[in-house]
Amino acid sequence: MAHDHTHGHMAADGRRLRLAIAVVALGLVAQAVGAVLSGSLALLADSGHMASDLIGLVVALVATVVAARPASGRQTYGYRRVEVFAALVNGLLLLAVAGSVAVSAVGRLLDPATHEVLGVPMLVVGVVGGATNVVALLVLRGGASHSINMRGAYLEVLGDLLGSVAVVVASVVVLTTGFAQADSIGSLVITAMIVPRAWALLREAVRVLFGSAPGDIDLDDVRxxxxxxxxxxxxxxxxxWQITSGATVFSAHVVVERDVFCDMKVDETLDALDRCLAAHFEVEHATFQLEPADHAEHERSTHV
Structure with a gap:
């Protein structure tokens, strides 16, 4: 049942991603043309961010397709961890775009006279880009809660929506005051909004890849x-540890009273342990080694 439920999520995520890719691609074309016509760095920055969104969404879609492949004798947990690699790629893309935009923005602030910004096309395209981001967010929202891969795609588009808001605000300032540097400042604001989300995504992906205990599980509480x-x-x-976000795996050596073995209560004890972990810690798969108290004396003490 859990296997079918997981594949149901993946099929739905695939549909969400395909629709979001189509919407974001249209928005990217509009923003790229608008950036050229207006000369806006903020709009160009948002176009670059949207391009990274599109690449990230494609990577997420490929990851979803690969992750749906069944387990095998060699890939015993299947290919679900590919979602984590996709999230890692998304995070790196976000940081690369942020760095490029920041460098260009600082250059324009130091030499503003060489760049003319047209406020009207900047405003129009910023609104259009924001509208496409809202549609894409609504499409992706349903998958962001259960998959790190989908969360990465969702954060990509959310960051671009915030970027579109910054573009609109900067264009209004340019139109009403003639302060062209507002465009560069707006692009720096976009960068400041991208970096924390990219860093959080990278940190979560690296934590899963390193096999760290999930942040919401206290092993002392589990014991x-x-x-x-x-x-x-x-x-x-x-x-x-986690195979991917939301798929927690657990193992433990459990010391039990000898009565558990003598009175044939092994099945009953294992069922109770499974229910405990599933109810309190949402563990997807648990493995327990039941042993008498004196068995631990024969084991090497190499683990927590």
């Missing part, structure tokens, strides 16, 4: 819950 299970004495060699 406490396990120890509260009838027949359980303690737990050691406790590990928790």
């Amino acid at each position: 406490s819950h396990i120890a509260g299970t009838p027949g359980v004495v303690s737990a050691h060699d406790v590990h928790a």
